[in-house]
Amino acid sequence: MPDDPGQMMETRVQASFERMRFMATLGARLATVERGRVVIEVPFRQGLTQQHGFVHAGVLASIADSAGGYAALTTMPAGRSVLAVEFKINLLRPAKGALFRADAKVIKPGRTLTVAEIDVIAEDGSGNGKLCARMQQTCMAVADRPDIAVAG
Amino acid sequence: MPDDPGQMMETRVQASFERMRFMATLGARLATVERGRVVIEVPFRQGLTQQHGFVHAGVLASIADSAGGYAALTTMPAGRSVLAVEFKINLLRPAKGALFRADAKVIKPGRTLTVAEIDVIAEDGSGNGKLCARMQQTCMAVADRPDIAVAG
Amino acid sequence: MPDDPGQMMETRVQASFERMRFMATLGARLATVERGRVVIEVPFRQGLTQQHGFVHAGVLASIADSAGGYAALTTMPAGRSVLAVEFKINLLRPAKGALFRADAKVIKPGRTLTVAEIDVIAEDGSGNGKLCARMQQTCMAVADRPDIAVAG
Amino acid sequence: MPDDPGQMMETRVQASFERMRFMATLGARLATVERGRVVIEVPFRQGLTQQHGFVHAGVLASIADSAGGYAALTTMPAGRSVLAVEFKINLLRPAKGALFRADAKVIKPGRTLTVAEIDVIAEDGSGNGKLCARMQQTCMAVADRPDIAVAG
Numbered sequence: 001m002p003d004d005p006g007q008m009m010e011t012r013v014q015a016s017f018e019r020m021r022f023m024a025t026l027g028a029r030l031a032t033v034e035r036g037r038v039v040i041e042v043p044f045r046q047g048l049t050q051q052h053g054f055v056h057a058g059v060l061a062s063i064a065d066s067a068g069g070y071a072a073l074t075t076m077p078a079g080r081s082v083l084a085v086e087f088k089i090n091l092l093r094p095a096k097g098a099l100f101r102a103d104a105k106v107i108k109p110g111r112t113l114t115v116a117e118i119d120v121i122a123e124d125g126s127g128n129g130k131l132c133a134r135m136q137q138t139c140m141a142v143a144d145r146p147d148i149a150v151a152g
Numbered sequence: 153m154p155d156d157p158g159q160m161m162e163t164r165v166q167a168s169f170e171r172m173r174f175m176a177t178l179g180a181r182l183a184t185v186e187r188g189r190v191v192i193e194v195p196f197r198q199g200l201t202q203q204h205g206f207v208h209a210g211v212l213a214s215i216a217d218s219a220g221g222y223a224a225l226t227t228m229p230a231g232r233s234v235l236a237v238e239f240k241i242n243l244l245r246p247a248k249g250a251l252f253r254a255d256a257k258v259i260k261p262g263r264t265l266t267v268a269e270i271d272v273i274a275e276d277g278s279g280n281g282k283l284c285a286r287m288q289q290t291c292m293a294v295a296d297r298p299d300i301a302v303a304g
Numbered sequence: 305m306p307d308d309p310g311q312m313m314e315t316r317v318q319a320s321f322e323r324m325r326f327m328a329t330l331g332a333r334l335a336t337v338e339r340g341r342v343v344i345e346v347p348f349r350q351g352l353t354q355q356h357g358f359v360h361a362g363v364l365a366s367i368a369d370s371a372g373g374y375a376a377l378t379t380m381p382a383g384r385s386v387l388a389v390e391f392k393i394n395l396l397r398p399a400k401g402a403l404f405r406a407d408a409k410v411i412k413p414g415r416t417l418t419v420a421e422i423d424v425i426a427e428d429g430s431g432n433g434k435l436c437a438r439m440q441q442t443c444m445a446v447a448d449r450p451d452i453a454v455a456g
Numbered sequence: 457m458p459d460d461p462g463q464m465m466e467t468r469v470q471a472s473f474e475r476m477r478f479m480a481t482l483g484a485r486l487a488t489v490e491r492g493r494v495v496i497e498v499p500f501r502q503g504l505t506q507q508h509g510f511v512h513a514g515v516l517a518s519i520a521d522s523a524g525g526y527a528a529l530t531t532m533p534a535g536r537s538v539l540a541v542e543f544k545i546n547l548l549r550p551a552k553g554a555l556f557r558a559d560a561k562v563i564k565p566g567r568t569l570t571v572a573e574i575d576v577i578a579e580d581g582s583g584n585g586k587l588c589a590r591m592q593q594t595c596m597a598v599a600d601r602p603d604i605a606v607a608g
Contacts, residue, residue: 022208025177025199047177050218056174057217057236062210066202084209085417086442088240088392088544090571090592092564107590108548112416113389113444115546115590117573134563134571136544136592138390138442140417237569238594240392240544242419242440244412259438260396264568265541265596267394267438269421286411286419288392288440290542290594292569326512329481329503351481354522360478361540362518369513370506388513392544 009033012078013070020066028063030070036106038070043099055095057133060102060120064089064135067104068116072139075109080141082114087137095132097122104137114139161185164230165222172218180215182222188258190222195251207247209285212254212272216241216287219256220268224291227261233296234266239289247284249274256289266291313337316382317374324370332367334374340410342374347403359399361437364406364424368393368439371408372420376443379413384445386418391441399436401426408441418443465489468534469526476522484519486526492562494526499555511551513589516558516576520545520591523560524572528595531565537600538570543593551588553578560593570595 010033017023017030023040026048032039040063042048050056065084073082104118120133162185169175169182175192178200184191192215194200202208217236225234256270272285314337321327321334327344330352336343344367346352354360369388377386408422424437466489473479473486479496482504488495496519498504506512521540529538560574576589 016203019203020208021199021201022211047173049173051168051171052233056172056214057239058210058214059174061213061217062208065209065213081204083246084243086240086242086390086419087209088238088592090238090564090594091236092571094235108546108587115390115548117590131564134573134592136546136590138546238542238571240440242412242442244419260394260435267396267542269438283412286421286440288394288438290394320507323507324512325503325505326515351477353477355472355475356537360476360518361521361543362514363478365517365521365543366512366514369517385508387550388547390544390546391513391517392542394542395540398539 009035009074013038013073017070022062023066026059026062031101033070033074035074036071037104038067038074039101039103040067041099041101044097052094055100057091057095060095060100060133061089061135063100063102064104064118064120064133065137067102068118068135068137069139071104071106071116072114075106075114076141080143082139083142085138085140087135089133089135091133093122093130093132095122098125099123101129112141114141158187161187161226165190165225169222174214175218178211178214183253185222185226187226188223188261189256190219190226191253191255192219193251193253196249204246207252209243209247212247212252212285213241213287215252215254216256216270216272216285217289219254220270220287220289221291223256223258223268224266227258227266228293231296232293234291235294237290237292239287241285241287243285245274245282245284247274250277251275253281264293266293310339313339313378317342317377321374326366327370330363330366335405337374337378339378340375340413341408342371342378343405343407344371345403345405348401356398359404361395361399364399364404364437365393365439367404367406368408368422368424368437369441371406372422372439372441373443375408375410375420376418379410379418380445384447386443387446389442389444391439393437393439395437397426397434397436399426402429403427405433416445418445462491465491465530469494469529473526478518479522482515482518487557489526489530491530492527492565493560494523494530495557495559496523497555497557500553508550511556513547513551516551516556516589517545517591519556519558520560520574520576520589521593523558524574524591524593525595527560527562527572528570531562531570532597535600536597538595539598541594541596543591545589545591547589549578549586549588551578554581555579557585568597570597
């Protein structure tokens with residue numbers, strides 16, 4: 001059983017991530033959990049593509065949104081959950097690559113609202129990465145209950 | 153072979169939609185194609201959920217982004233393709249329901265850039281719907297080639 | 305002294321608007337106050353222009369942001385104040401015209417967060433209007449104290 | 457007459473800035489012009505405030521939007537002009553301070569579209585600064601003619 005705060009935070013994020021069935025559907029994995037920073041990765045596969053064979057913008061948005069939400073969660077006391085209330089994403093390049101990495105950083109923690117920015121990097125097979133999307137996201141802290149009712 | 157413009161437009165959008173492998177992964181279907189308006193629907197299933205059992209915001213963003221892009225495409229001459237360059241989405245309520253419907257309308261067509269707004273409605277099994285997300289999206293027209301290279 | 309709720313709401317919004325010194329700097333006026341809807345107008349003048357002689361996007365954003373915030377306020381109980389936490393605006397046409405009108409509607413009221421959409425219409429001198437910008441905005445309710453401290 | 461490219465770029469941005477009458481109305485000044493980066497500052501004054509005495513979000517958006525547009529312009533060949541097509545801003549803290557500084561950086565230059573991110577810093581009188589807003593903005597390159605007609 002973990003007893004240092006960093007390990008507990010990572011365990012908590014990992015447990016929540018595993019309940020996100022959509023992340024498994026995407027083939028996404030949790031790569032990094034630090035205070036104020038979370039990285040989620042998804043390898044390329046055909047089932048994630050749009051009409052030109054690139055990864056669909058919705059896939060990038062999905063991993064970026066989850067990474068931002070978990071980055072926000074790492075800055076909150078235990079017993080809190082987090083809901084994304086809105087995000088905006090710029091799609092900077094066609095999403096070509098072997099692996100897509102959403103790297104989220106909290107830029108303003110807050111008691112009620114937390115703001116994160118998330119870079120999405122497209123990596124080819126040789127370790128070269130290019131910024132292919134940038135998200136700015138707002139999350140709201142809520143009491144962590146399974147029956148949460150209202151975002152507004 | 154369709155010879156009226158409305159039917160040709162629908163055929164063209166349908167053909168592109170079928171090449172979007174990610175829409176099949178989500179279980180999404182094209183419900184309506186009109187000039188300046190496209191509706192995409194996705195039924196609830198466990199594989200689309202986040203940690204609280206609601207549909208993941210990324211699923212809503214994915215169908216809204218596709219619906220907005222196709223709505224933009226219906227306002228363009230044949231031989232054009234469309235890329236979303238950015239979008240912003242507000243998540244208004246937890247995504248609870250049996251069916252999620254992204255209803256996209258072009259609010260400003262343009263030669264280079266087209267702006268759409270997209271309502272995402274959560275429907276229960278009895279035909280009652282609630283607005284659960286709202287997107288504002290910018291698309292760019294590009295020459296329709298399989299080897300398109302740059303979004304910027 | 306007003307004793308119907310609609311009149312009280314209008315009086316309250318008007319009083320707050322008059323404390324907004326920046327609205328006077330812009331030459332803006334409060335045109336309509338209804339439950340869930342507020343309109344703010346600003347006539348064209350040279351001091352509001354950008355380098356091509358059109359009205360600066362920041363002017364449109366300023367009146368749209370204020371209109372959205374006040375529209376949110378009309379849906380809240382007395383004793384609440386409202387802060388915009390974020391907004392996104394699409395600039396759809398060059399801001400040419402004699403008068404600019406930000407027409408804000410609440411699309412999702414909430415206890416903590418309220419979301420509004422705001423159309424900005426450019427009117428020529430003959431009563432013809434064109435949509436020149438569209439904003440989507442999130443506001444947060446706060447206790448109405450002169451010394452409010454934190455947005456987050 | 458300047459003959460090095462950096463000086464020419466600065467001269468060009470300065471000349472355009474001086475035609476922006478709204479910047480003079482705000483009391484804003486151009487502080488830094490580098491390739492891919494522009495800083496605009498505005499000192500506090502009463503005429504820029506909202507109802508609680510802080511600087512209006514629209515003022516921050518106005519200088520951030522101008523700084524982002526000029527940062528985009530510095531990455532383009534001469535004979536081009538730039539139009540902001542959309543922006544999104546998060547208001548992270550109440551805008552309290554003696555000076556507000558919008559620091560814009562291009563994160564993705566492009567032939568047609570350029571994306572910038574802009575930090576808005578609130579400085580007290582002693583040189584201490586806090587991030588009070590963050591903008592993500594999309595600009596479009598246009599041929600530099602006084603009679604430009606269409607944003608779309």
